[in-house]
Amino acid sequence: xxxGSAAGSRGGLPAAFLxxxxxxxxxxxxxxxxxxxxxxxxxxxxxxxxxxxxxxxxGTTIVAATFPGGVVMAxxxxxxxxxxxxxxxxxxxxxxxxxxLVGIAGAAGLAVEMVGLFQVELExxxxxxxxxxxxxxxxxxxxxxxxxxxxxxxxxxxxVPLFAGxxxxxxMGRIFSYDATGGRYEEHSFFSVGSGSIFARGALKKLxxxxxxxxDTVMAVLQALYDAADDDSATGGPDMARRIFPVIMIAxxxxxxxxxxxxxxxxxxxxxxxxxxxPDGPEARVV
Amino acid sequence: MSSPFYxxxxxxxxxRADFARKGxxxxxxxxxxxxxxxxxxxxxxxxxxxxxxxxxxxxxxxAAVGRYNEFDTLRQAGIRYADLRGYxxxxxxxxxxxxxxxxxxxxxxxxxxxxEKPYEVEIIVAELGASAQDDQIYRLTYDGSIGDExxxxxxxxxxxxxxxxxxxxxxxxxxxxxxxxxxxxxLGSDGGPGTPVRELGVDALEVAVLDRTxxxxxxxRRVAGPRLAAVLGGxxxxxxxxxxxxxxxxxxxxxxxxGVALTDLPSPPA
Numbered sequence: 001x002x003x004g005s006a007a008g009s010r011g012g013l014p015a016a017f018l019x020x021x022x023x024x025x026x027x028x029x030x031x032x033x034x035x036x037x038x039x040x041x042x043x044x045x046x047x048x049x050x051x052x053x054x055x056x057x058x059g060t061t062i063v064a065a066t067f068p069g070g071v072v073m074a075x076x077x078x079x080x081x082x083x084x085x086x087x088x089x090x091x092x093x094x095x096x097x098x099x100x101l102v103g104i105a106g107a108a109g110l111a112v113e114m115v116g117l118f119q120v121e122l123e124x125x126x127x128x129x130x131x132x133x134x135x136x137x138x139x140x141x142x143x144x145x146x147x148x149x150x151x152x153x154x155x156x157x158x159x160v161p162l163f164a165g166x167x168x169x170x171x172m173g174r175i176f177s178y179d180a181t182g183g184r185y186e187e188h189s190f191f192s193v194g195s196g197s198i199f200a201r202g203a204l205k206k207l208x209x210x211x212x213x214x215x216d217t218v219m220a221v222l223q224a225l226y227d228a229a230d231d232d233s234a235t236g237g238p239d240m241a242r243r244i245f246p247v248i249m250i251a252x253x254x255x256x257x258x259x260x261x262x263x264x265x266x267x268x269x270x271x272x273x274x275x276x277x278x279p280d281g282p283e284a285r286v287v
Numbered sequence: 288m289s290s291p292f293y294x295x296x297x298x299x300x301x302x303r304a305d306f307a308r309k310g311x312x313x314x315x316x317x318x319x320x321x322x323x324x325x326x327x328x329x330x331x332x333x334x335x336x337x338x339x340x341x342x343x344x345x346x347x348x349x350a351a352v353g354r355y356n357e358f359d360t361l362r363q364a365g366i367r368y369a370d371l372r373g374y375x376x377x378x379x380x381x382x383x384x385x386x387x388x389x390x391x392x393x394x395x396x397x398x399x400x401x402x403e404k405p406y407e408v409e410i411i412v413a414e415l416g417a418s419a420q421d422d423q424i425y426r427l428t429y430d431g432s433i434g435d436e437x438x439x440x441x442x443x444x445x446x447x448x449x450x451x452x453x454x455x456x457x458x459x460x461x462x463x464x465x466x467x468x469x470x471x472x473x474l475g476s477d478g479g480p481g482t483p484v485r486e487l488g489v490d491a492l493e494v495a496v497l498d499r500t501x502x503x504x505x506x507x508r509r510v511a512g513p514r515l516a517a518v519l520g521g522x523x524x525x526x527x528x529x530x531x532x533x534x535x536x537x538x539x540x541x542x543x544x545x546g547v548a549l550t551d552l553p554s555p556p557a
Contacts, residue, residue: 012389017364025370032367036375098503120374123505127342127366215549263549 057086061196062103070252071173078236100165105194147182196228196235310407316443353408383414395431
């Protein structure tokens with residue numbers, strides 16, 4: 001951190017702080033203290049994708065689904081390092097600000113840092129400008145940050161977020177997905193990212209309906225995560241012995257709220273009881 | 288060849304102070320005081336867009352009088368200082384004391400350097416502590432002098448007359464309505480004793496609080512519109528979406544989301 005000692009500093013505040021300029025925290029940090037940014041790492045030549053990718057734990061499956069009053073996002077609790085379970089209670093779903101959520105898959109250390117930076121970025125803009133960014137504006141800022149990470153992504157440290165939130169102007173929940181190059185895609189109804197996402201998406205296809213109530217939508221994403229953990233070794237299922245359950249957050253017109261562990265626990269108990277009778281989950285009609 | 292006039296340093300400083308004071312004296316005043324749940328900022332401000340009171344960080348608020356462009360530059364610099372510090376270290380490492388010191392250095396440096404005109408501003412940096420005893424109000428003037436104010440602080444054109452009224456009505460742990468009404472009454476009494484008290488309505492006021500009871504980590508909240516009308520009228524205050532009750536979760540990153548029961552969720556808009 002260089003504030004106070006930076007060249008051109010005057011009396012405790014660097015000159016850059018006093019210039020009228022951008023409302024972006026990332027731009028400010030890049031100018032004043034670039035070493036604090038997650039993208040300041042450079043792996044150097046000669047590091048292969050495999051060697052860097054093995055250095056850090058990986059987060060796995062994130063699921064999001066909209067319902068008429070907002071959007072639900074859920075993430076399992078497992079982080080893996082090749083064949084090892086690095087952490088069994090990692091949190092991968094975060095509030096980005098009061099009305100939006102971000103979930104992360106990929107290199108866990110970098111991703112968590114990027115979420116922290118994204119949160120500060122949104123808050124910084126809101127404080128400087130006196131008004132929050134629009135939901136699409138927030139989604140675009142995240143795309144810019146992912147794009148900045150491309151050199152590291154090519155060396156095996158890809159970060160793949162899922163962004164969702166309540167759009168005040170459109171009065172609906174919306175979901176955005178990203179690729180490692182910073183491409184941003186709006187998803188409709190539901191989406192999933194991470195290693196178990198194929199299975200989660202398959203499950204949601206059969207369980208999701210756009211008019212589900214919030215509690216049913218939460219149950220649907222829990223079922224999808226269960227199915228992902230069933231077939232993907234890197235996704236953690238509910239840990240019944242330790243009572244570790246997926247993190248579930250909801251963004252709606254009243255802001256972001258986190259569903260309590262006791263409630264998720266009760267829903268998971270019902271889910272697991274039903275799976276004892278039919279291990280592959282609720283039956284969908286053929287026609 | 289003409290030689291420049293000699294001006295004694297005392298005279299130079301006095302001229303600069305007079306200049307700054309005159310600029311500040313033209314503006315309407317701001318009152319900042321402690322109340323039962325934290326700190327309340329009350330400013331006389333007829334603009335809904337150009338704020339005199341602002342949020343710096345989770346528990347730190349800012350208020351200013353004087354030239355708008357100058358104090359807004361200071362406000363933005365404060366936000367940059369706080370956000371960069373909080374991101375580099377931790378959110379708990381951002382303190383009003385550190386920020387007030389940085390401001391004091393800056394204002395003092397500008398005041399005594401010959402090259403620039405002094406800033407025509409006075410600012411207050413207030414911070415919510417863990418408990419009411421730890422709440423801080425720092426007041427800084429155009430020359431960089433800094434004071435740690437007890438109970439309340441007033442700045443602006445008629446600060447003396449207004450402070451007198453606040454002092455006579457102040458008590459520990461006033462509720463929000465009583466604190467705001469006291470501040471508004473004081474702001475209206477800027478003519479001094481003997482002159483009629485001006486009525487200040489919702490449109491003429493800018494009110495914000497640092498509210499210890501707020502569940503979210505960001506404690507700063509504006510009180511405007513119907514909520515402010517209710518506070519001024521002494522009616523029960525309508526609920527605020529940001530003030531959801533419940534314990535914040537212990538997430539390491541901010542902002543933490545309050546917990547929710549699925550049955551509490553609003554039904555979808557029809």
